[in-house]
Each structure stands twice: as structure tokens, then as C-alpha cells.
Amino acid sequence: MDTKKQLALAAGASLGLVALYRWQRRSKKAAPPPLAKRRLAPGLEVTVLGCGGASLGDLYVETTHESALATLRTSLDGGIQFYDTAPWYGCGLSEARFGLGLARADRASFALNTKVGRTLEPDLGGGPRRGWKHGAHFSVTFDYSGAAFKTQLRDSLQRTGLARVESLVIHDLEPNAHKSADDPTGAATTKRHLDALASSGFAALCELRASGAIRAFGAGVNADEAGEDAAAKAAYNADYVNQLFALGDEAPGGRGLDFLLIANCYSLLNFSAAGILDECEKRGVAVVIGGPFSSGILATGPDPPRGTAMYNYRPASDDVRATARRIEAICKRHGVPLVAAALQFPLGHPAVASVIPGGKSPAEVRSNVASMRRPIPGALWADLRAAGLLPPHIRAP
Numbered sequence: 585m586d587t588k589k590q591l592a593l594a595a596g597a598s599l600g601l602v603a604l605y606r607w608q609r610r611s612k613k614a615a616p617p618p619l620a621k622r623r624l625a626p627g628l629e630v631t632v633l634g635c636g637g638a639s640l641g642d643l644y645v646e647t648t649h650e651s652a653l654a655t656l657r658t659s660l661d662g663g664i665q666f667y668d669t670a671p672w673y674g675c676g677l678s679e680a681r682f683g684l685g686l687a688r689a690d691r692a693s694f695a696l697n698t699k700v701g702r703t704l705e706p707d708l709g710g711g712p713r714r715g716w717k718h719g720a721h722f723s724v725t726f727d728y729s730g731a732a733f734k735t736q737l738r739d740s741l742q743r744t745g746l747a748r749v750e751s752l753v754i755h756d757l758e759p760n761a762h763k764s765a766d767d768p769t770g771a772a773t774t775k776r777h778l779d780a781l782a783s784s785g786f787a788a789l790c791e792l793r794a795s796g797a798i799r800a801f802g803a804g805v806n807a808d809e810a811g812e813d814a815a816a817k818a819a820y821n822a823d824y825v826n827q828l829f830a831l832g833d834e835a836p837g838g839r840g841l842d843f844l845l846i847a848n849c850y851s852l853l854n855f856s857a858a859g860i861l862d863e864c865e866k867r868g869v870a871v872v873i874g875g876p877f878s879s880g881i882l883a884t885g886p887d888p889p890r891g892t893a894m895y896n897y898r899p900a901s902d903d904v905r906a907t908a909r910r911i912e913a914i915c916k917r918h919g920v921p922l923v924a925a926a927l928q929f930p931l932g933h934p935a936v937a938s939v940i941p942g943g944k945s946p947a948e949v950r951s952n953v954a955s956m957r958r959p960i961p962g963a964l965w966a967d968l969r970a971a972g973l974l975p976p977h978i979r980a981p
Contacts, residue, residue, distance in 0.1 A: 667682060
């Protein structure tokens, strides 16, 4: 072979190696920069974007086990390090899926929150549905006593198989969750549960935290649902939170709740919990925001191509849809998807540590991560305020 041919072959081989190197670099996905973290409790920080677990309990629609596990893998890959589930979600199904989906991750790399208030008992009938498309074979008994909380934590550890959870939330201590034929309003039953919480439940949570079994605990607060009177629910929420703060003032060292989990009552369409957030800021209590999309409409938009726009777990009213259209129009003017504005909005309040939308598929999780990373100009929030869609006292990012 002459020298020219040898040089040509060598040059071709070099070009081939360069092309292969460039292809390999393009094909390797660079790890995304870490999501920011905020303080949830002393010594415990969480990512500003978390992953809510109701959807993985088959909320309204069935999610296959394969899709649920892929969703959790996608969350980990996207840098999400805060996960929220509950015994109630699918009557144990969500906890079991979270346990499997997170089992092979470095246990120090994420924080897991679950909830107390319900004890699950084996039930061949499959447990109550009430929104869960399927669900595990458990029935539910409410109990907010200290002994029950310790049993419920042990049971959650068994279902997840993860050996520990970082935090617990007092779940659904509100009249709507405790209505029955004997107590149509749920008020009397709620009062009994509040008494149990005050007499032993709250102290047990403080004890679990002091022992290191958990690192933090909080309580859940929900918006009006299933036809509840909005003003009455807001009044109940304010009174309930004040009772919780009072229990904390009486706790050893005066350390009570570390955080509140506020669902569906602090979003671009609902500011009813703003006063509670302000009080949390004063007290140094963190806030986790659930339901940043108001159970759907702020993610799907007011006029989804398929299905119905949902607001607070019901089809959105014409008034709510009209307001959402106005918000969406301003977002479009600034080139920002409505879903991104909705997801980032709660972080404008300094008490908010994390926002935990529920993603039921890898695509939804990727959308949430992209939306949290999306730059949003300050002019968008200013225009919402000028249009009367963001009240003067409500803080924006």
C-alpha cells in the first residue's frame, strides 16, 4: 500500500473515532443540575419539587405496577428527593409501590413522608374504593391515639420495606372524612379524634421524633371538597391549625409541628390558606403544598382536548374555568405554560419548602421537572396582579 493510501486510511479512521466520540457524548444524558432544597425541619432539607403519591394509589384511574415503578425511577433520575405517600392512598397500594420504586436508591439520597390517622386491617373485599380505581385488600379504621400512631408507623414500614420514614403527617383530621350514618356532619367524631390527639397522639409524635424514629412531623389541611361549604371549611382549618400550634406550645421544649401539608387551598385559583401560611412564617413552621394544580385544571388547562377540567376533585364550574382562561392568556403572553406558573407560584411564599404534585406516569414527572426549571419573568406575576388575578397581599416568586 502506498503512502498516500495509508495516510487516507489513517485520516478516515481518525475521523471515524472522532464521530464515534461525539455520538457517545450526545447519547449520554448529562445529569441535570440538582433541584434547590429548602428547610422542612431542623436538620432536614427537601427538594422544592417533590412527588405526591395519591396517583400511585390508583386515584380515579388504574396505573399499572410497571408504570408506577417507572414513574418513581423517572423522579429519581430527575433529581426529586422528596416523596409523599399515605396508608389511605389505594389502601396501602401507594406505600407498597413507593417501597419497591425507591428500594434500590441510596437511602440517604431521599426523604419519605407518610401519614398517620388510619389503621389498615386485612379485608378480602378489597377495602373501600372512594376514588381508588383498585387498591390493596385493606379496610380502614381511624385512630389518632399515641398507641395507634406507633402501630401505624410500624405497619407503614412493613408495607414500604424501607426501614424508616423521615416524617409523618396527621392525616384527614377534619369533619368531611368522618361523616357517617350516626354522625352526618362528622363533627362529633372529629371532636373525639381531636381529644385523642391532644391526650396522647401529639405527645407520641414528639416522642418518636425525639427518639430518632422520625426526623419531623406535620399535619394536613385540605380545601373544601365534596360539596363542603367553603367558608365553614376555611374557618375549621384556621381553628384546627391554632389547636395544633397550642399543643406544640405545651410540648417539651415548645417544639411542636415542623410543617403543615396544605392541599388544594393555596394555588393560582385558591388563596384561602394564605393566612395560615403567614402564621407559619411567623412561627418558623414550614409548609408543603399539595394540589398545586387545584386537582387538575391548572395542569390540563380550562379546556382540555380530552376529559373534563377538574377543580377540587369535581368538574370545574364555568366561573373557575373563566378565571383559569384569563390566567392562561397572561401566561401565553409571556411564553410560559400555565402548568409551570402554577407549579412555581407557591414557592413565592417564604414558608413554603416544597411543592408535591402527583405524577402518575414518567411523562407527567418529566413535565413537572421541566416546569419547575422553566424560567418565569417577574413581569408575568406583575401582570396577574394588575389583572386582579393575584391579590395584593399574596406573594409571588
